[in-house]
Amino acid sequence: MLPNQHISNMKSVLEQAAKGRRNEKAFEWAWQNPNLSRRLKDSLPIRKSRETSFDYRLRVLALMLCSGPWNRLGLTIQWIKQSYARNLSENLVPPLHMPIAFGPIDSNCSENPSTKVASFGLCQICNIPFSVDSSVPLTCPSSCPLGQWHLLCLANYMTQAETVPDRLEISYLIPLSASCPACLNAELLWPSLIKSWKMKTIASEHSCSSTSLSTAH
Incomplete structure (x- = not known):
């Protein structure tokens, strides 16, 4: 379990x-x-x-x-x-x-399954470790050393960062953009982060499937 x-x-x-x-x-x-x-x-x-x-x-x-x-x-x-x-x-x-x-939409457009998946460590927002069987981290596009987070942790961070200070009732369900909480230099765009995250998740699942097949044989 x-x-x-x-x-x-x-x-x-x-x-x-x-x-x-x-x-x-x-x-x-x-x-x-x-x-x-x-x-x-x-x-x-x-x-x-x-x-x-x-x-x-x-x-x-x-x-x-x-x-x-x-x-x-x-x-x-x-x-x-x-x-x-x-x-x-x-x-x-x-x-x-x-x-x-x-041009035409390429339905097979995805990263090569052999693409290296970000190393699992601690989410730099909640400080809870990642696990291969739970989720692939979202990562900073500038590849800063501490730029990896759980999806929900980063979503909450980005929506809070977008809240107008003098009008706290304004809040968004879907994040859009914010500075990287680790390096403060990279601009995080939620659509781009999710696209990259999906491809890394596919790569991770493919890697796990290949490992399981190798073990079975």
Whole structure:
């Protein structure tokens, strides 16, 4: 049986993943039904004469990407066909943490399974050790020696760091950005951290599976 701390960490990871899926579905629904969305219906742009449905939908999308709560999501704007690409800056500029990409989506895009996973030690926020069977740490993009944390620990740290000092009632469920609590130099972007964490988790699981197969034989 896993220790209580390990079980708690696993539950936190599952809760974060569930929140992400709900946010994605809510975003898609609002874009498809902007007139029914309580966040959009009062600020929807008026469709211009001779404006195609495609271009109007893009203007609605640009509005959504710059409006809360969607402007905090870890989204990538990907133009699969270059011929359909539009200059979104003509309308509203997407947040800096949302990259713009071109070309088909590679469903197999992931780190090589042999990628070295960060060494397990102590979470530098709660000082509780990691365990291979519990969770892979989130790590500082600058690879600073003390930059590794539990997912929930760093999420709580980043949301607290984003709270406006003179308005404590403002709090976010999804973190976005903060300085690394270890080196104070690197800028942590939650979408990028989660993407890297997912790939390291896959690498760790692949490594464990390979070890199990080798032991069995």
